[in-house]
Amino acid sequence: MASVVHSANVTVTDQRCTDPVVLNLWHPIAAVLELEPGGEHRSRLLGAHLTYGITSVGDLWASADGQELPVIERYGYLWTSLGSPEGGDSLGIPFEIPEAHEPDRRNMNAGSFQVATSAPRAIENFLDMGHFPYVHTDLLGVEPHTEVADYQVDIHDGEIWATDCLFFQPVAAASATGGQISEYTYRVPHPFCVMLYKNVPTDPSRRDVIAIFVQAMTEETVRVHNFYSMVDETTSDNGLRRFQQVIFSQDKPILENQRPTKLPLDPRVETPIRADQSAIVYRRWLTELGLTYAVIPA
Amino acid sequence: MTESGSFGGEDVAQRWFPVAASSDAPFRHVAQAKLLGREYAIWRADDGYVNAWENRCLHRGVRLSIGQNEGTELRCTYHGWRYSSRSGGCTYIPAHPADAPAQTICNQTYRCEERHGLIWVTEAGTGELPRHAAFGSSTSEDASLALRALPLNAPASLVLEMLEAYPAHTAAEATGSHSFQFQVADGDGGGVVAFVQPVDEAHCVIRPVLVDAPPDSRRLEVLRSEALILNRFREVVEQEAASRPSTPVIERDILPVLGRAASETSVSFAPSQSRTELRVVVTTKTPVADGVMSFEFAPIATPGEPAVLPTAQPGAHIDVQLPNGLIRQYSLTNRSGDQERYVIGVKLEPESTGGSTCLHETVREGDVLAISAPRNNFPLRRSATRTILIAGGIGLTPLLAMAETLHAAGQPFEFHCFARSQAHLPFASRLEAMGASVTTHLGLDPSQTARAIEQALGRHEPAAHVYLCGPAPMLDAAQQIAADSDWPEDAVHFEYFANTNEVDRSSSFEISLARSSLTLSVGPGETILDVLRSNGVPLDASCQQGACGTCVVELLDGEPQHQDVHLKPSERAAGDRIITCVSRAAAGERLVLDI
Ligand code: FES
Ligand SMILES: [Fe+2]
Numbered sequence: 001m002a003s004v005v006h007s008a009n010v011t012v013t014d015q016r017c018t019d020p021v022v023l024n025l026w027h028p029i030a031a032v033l034e035l036e037p038g039g040e041h042r043s044r045l046l047g048a049h050l051t052y053g054i055t056s057v058g059d060l061w062a063s064a065d066g067q068e069l070p071v072i073e074r075y076g077y078l079w080t081s082l083g084s085p086e087g088g089d090s091l092g093i094p095f096e097i098p099e100a101h102e103p104d105r106r107n108m109n110a111g112s113f114q115v116a117t118s119a120p121r122a123i124e125n126f127l128d129m130g131h132f133p134y135v136h137t138d139l140l141g142v143e144p145h146t147e148v149a150d151y152q153v154d155i156h157d158g159e160i161w162a163t164d165c166l167f168f169q170p171v172a173a174a175s176a177t178g179g180q181i182s183e184y185t186y187r188v189p190h191p192f193c194v195m196l197y198k199n200v201p202t203d204p205s206r207r208d209v210i211a212i213f214v215q216a217m218t219e220e221t222v223r224v225h226n227f228y229s230m231v232d233e234t235t236s237d238n239g240l241r242r243f244q245q246v247i248f249s250q251d252k253p254i255l256e257n258q259r260p261t262k263l264p265l266d267p268r269v270e271t272p273i274r275a276d277q278s279a280i281v282y283r284r285w286l287t288e289l290g291l292t293y294a295v296i297p298a
Numbered sequence: 299m300t301e302s303g304s305f306g307g308e309d310v311a312q313r314w315f316p317v318a319a320s321s322d323a324p325f326r327h328v329a330q331a332k333l334l335g336r337e338y339a340i341w342r343a344d345d346g347y348v349n350a351w352e353n354r355c356l357h358r359g360v361r362l363s364i365g366q367n368e369g370t371e372l373r374c375t376y377h378g379w380r381y382s383s384r385s386g387g388c389t390y391i392p393a394h395p396a397d398a399p400a401q402t403i404c405n406q407t408y409r410c411e412e413r414h415g416l417i418w419v420t421e422a423g424t425g426e427l428p429r430h431a432a433f434g435s436s437t438s439e440d441a442s443l444a445l446r447a448l449p450l451n452a453p454a455s456l457v458l459e460m461l462e463a464y465p466a467h468t469a470a471e472a473t474g475s476h477s478f479q480f481q482v483a484d485g486d487g488g489g490v491v492a493f494v495q496p497v498d499e500a501h502c503v504i505r506p507v508l509v510d511a512p513p514d515s516r517r518l519e520v521l522r523s524e525a526l527i528l529n530r531f532r533e534v535v536e537q538e539a540a541s542r543p544s545t546p547v548i549e550r551d552i553l554p555v556l557g558r559a560a561s562e563t564s565v566s567f568a569p570s571q572s573r574t575e576l577r578v579v580v581t582t583k584t585p586v587a588d589g590v591m592s593f594e595f596a597p598i599a600t601p602g603e604p605a606v607l608p609t610a611q612p613g614a615h616i617d618v619q620l621p622n623g624l625i626r627q628y629s630l631t632n633r634s635g636d637q638e639r640y641v642i643g644v645k646l647e648p649e650s651t652g653g654s655t656c657l658h659e660t661v662r663e664g665d666v667l668a669i670s671a672p673r674n675n676f677p678l679r680r681s682a683t684r685t686i687l688i689a690g691g692i693g694l695t696p697l698l699a700m701a702e703t704l705h706a707a708g709q710p711f712e713f714h715c716f717a718r719s720q721a722h723l724p725f726a727s728r729l730e731a732m733g734a735s736v737t738t739h740l741g742l743d744p745s746q747t748a749r750a751i752e753q754a755l756g757r758h759e760p761a762a763h764v765y766l767c768g769p770a771p772m773l774d775a776a777q778q779i780a781a782d783s784d785w786p787e788d789a790v791h792f793e794y795f796a797n798t799n800e801v802d803r804s805s806s807f808e809i810s811l812a813r814s815s816l817t818l819s820v821g822p823g824e825t826i827l828d829v830l831r832s833n834g835v836p837l838d839a840s841c842q843q844g845a846c847g848t849c850v851v852e853l854l855d856g857e858p859q860h861q862d863v864h865l866k867p868s869e870r871a872a873g874d875r876i877i878t879c880v881s882r883a884a885a886g887e888r889l890v891l892d893i
Binding site: 146257 | 337353354356357358359360361364375376377378391392393394395396403679681682683761
């Protein structure tokens with residue numbers, strides 16, 4: 001029997017974040033359209049207790065434990081920061097999604113779901129194709145199409161890009177009508193945000209964008225905001241929301257049963273395979289950023 | 299007791315504790331248990347063996363207790379990785395179905411026993427599960443009855459402490475650490491032994507066992523008063539626990555793979571001399587067809603270690619070190635996860651160099667043999683829509699493992715077995731058990747065989763795969779037929795028993811090792827493998843005649859002269875790998891190897 005290595009770890013998930021890398025980021029809080037004008041909403045961010053809302057004249061605001069916070073609106077969401085985000089208090093941007101600015105796009109929040117996991121675990125799950133046939137059976141994948149072909153992962157301008165990701169999907173999207181090999185491009189522009197680009201079936205020159213913006217409430221609880229920027233005209237907003245809800249309800253029990261909840265950055269702690277190339281690069285990238293919140297540093 | 303830690307004692311890792319009732323691990327179920335802050339996945343294989351594993355998939359940490367018990371294997375819910383009963387080794391990774399998982403991908407397993415209707419685990423103990431005096435001989439043990447477990451919001455140490463302080467509450471007596479005994483009613487024989495399972499710093503479970511199950515007439519009465527006594531005791535203990543400052547619960551085993559990974563890397567680069575380092579005992583030797591003998595090998599138990607064989611995947615083979623000094627390769631016929639024994643089939647080849655003769659004539663039941671861990675260069679894609687298995691003679695052995703794996707999983711397959719006559723068909727009874735999925739073809743000549751293979755293959759459909767194993771002329775013909783029927787090469791998988799081609803070893807050439815920038819020369823009569831090994835480069839090899847593919851190395855540059863029968867035509871043409879035991883380069887050429 002192999003010797004047992006003990007590593008005791010007292011998990012205190014509720015403390016306020018002290019990691020400057022994470023503090024200085026913009027974080028998504030809520031879909032602006034879902035805010036009730038004049039109302040006061042509560043949530044958490046990086047352990048802090050937030051109140052936020054939109055005034056009756058349309059100004060966004062947020063504060064943490066009585067202290068006013070910078071706010072911006074991007075892609076239909078309210079973003080805030082507990083530190084000094086890049087670009088100054090209210091001028092910074094989390095990152096650019098040029099597609100979302102096209103005039104004929106439908107941009108929407110397809111749901112904000114709370115999950116007992118860490119933000120980086122949620123990001124890795126989004127990057128992961130290998131689980132499609134097992135977790136999203138008959139929707140995003142199906143046996144015997146379990147193989148994950150090798151794909152390309154690079155870092156460009158400080159963002160992770162995974163290209164040439166091919167996977168057989170029975171119902172790749174709410175609008176799909178039969179099995180197809182989907183080609184995806186994944187992009188990680190922010191430690192807690194990830195998106196995928198998918199060719200539009202009716203117009204191969206354009207790409208639909210599906211993203212998750214993860215709000216790290218604490219190290220081990222998150223709210224996942226599902227952002228769609230679609231050219232697809234066939235499916236109603238509710239159809240897209242329902243599809244996303246089904247997918248998410250399948251991921252949730254898996255994410256909540258991952259141990260440890262925080263993402264271990266040491267590559268030896270778990271067993272990556274070729275199919276996990278994007279996760280391998282993501283863990284390395286987080287290590288290089290010096291991020292320590294919601295992870296177990298290498 | 300509290301001074302010696304919140305678990306009420308030193309050396310708890312060495313002790314055995316109950317973690318579940320036997321009834322918590324029914325057929326095809328996976329239970330979750332917790333002991334000393336560590337989580338376990340407990341599951342019973344179809345053969346009754348109870349596995350206690352760390353509750354965490356090696357891949358991405360998902361709890362194995364939410365996985366599926368498939369009878370001999372446990373399947374993780376997230377990416378479908380399968381792990382074998384007993385060894386805990388990974389048998390299948392669906393994202394890379396063409397690659398056999400490395401032997402090093404193996405779950406942390408714990409020693410586990412069943413007694414008194416309870417499942418017992420020790421975290422690191424090397425001794426046997428001790429007998430509790432109250433149960434006496436094994437006959438009275440059979441009469442015991444495990445009662446309903448009682449979870450407590452209190453540490454185990456407090457339960458034991460309170461027993462000493464308040465014996466009146468239970469009229470109980472501590473009977474050694476982590477158990478106590480009490481009488482339920484007059485004349486109930488041995489009374490109740492209650493075992494205390496320390497769950498974590500703040501929780502424990504009391505698991506009571508009646509030493510003698512009462513007669514039916516008194517059963518209800520006994521159970522009722524037992525429950526009354528324990529519930530009263532629980533109340534007192536929990537009240538006391540609530541009045542004390544709470545102890546933080548420590549989650550253990552967050553990063554368990556670290557230590558193992560480091561030591562395992564060295565295992566996979568172990569020097570080749572130690573490749574037959576496993577000792578097994580021959581438990582049965584039986585004829586299974588004319589001239590074919592089957593051998594069963596069982597692991598040899600060492601004190602404190604469970605006797606477990608390394609994980610074998612369907613298609614795998616082992617090296618067997620024979621008493622006459624020869625080393626021979628044999629395919630395992632076991633289905634995936636069925637690891638109690640290794641079973642091989644050996645055909646007597648009187649013409650050959652003496653491997654089979656030695657096994658047939660010299661080796662006896664009870665003998666100890668040295669074997670290697672299984673290697674798999676013939677992996678089975680386990681979620682294909684159509685699987686065709688074509689076996690010639692003794693070539694049936696690896697395909698039998700595949701067929702039984704698919705059969706057990708309820709997946710369709712077509713197994714075609716070619717043999718000279720019924721009497722020559724090995725393992726006929728195991729074939730029969732798979733019913734209509736097996737077709738036998740007896741006494742056919744080469745052209746009839748070719749026709750039967752053509753019919754068996756039909757046209758290729760997407761996600762259909764064929765596996766071939768048998769004598770060289772049959773395999774050559776079958777590959778040709780598959781190609782002519784438009785089967786793509788990546789759907790046709792084969793394993794030759796032997797390389798019957800004439801191997802030319804006359805050239806002398808150079809090899810460069812890219813990773814160490816070393817250049818070595820290979821002379822006539824030498825092989826690349828020889829030269830690498832004699833220069834201290836540890837490289838795994840098995841058959842050493844270009845059939846099994848174990849000694850493959852990636853080739854970065856240079857023109858190889860392939861002489862093996864392992865690589866497929868397209869792999870040969872790609873020129874990016876070489877079988878180092880037989881293949882070489884033309885005279886004066888140079889090969890750059892990725893090692
Ligand atoms: S986490 Fe278990 S198979 Fe991936
Ligand atoms: Fe998913």
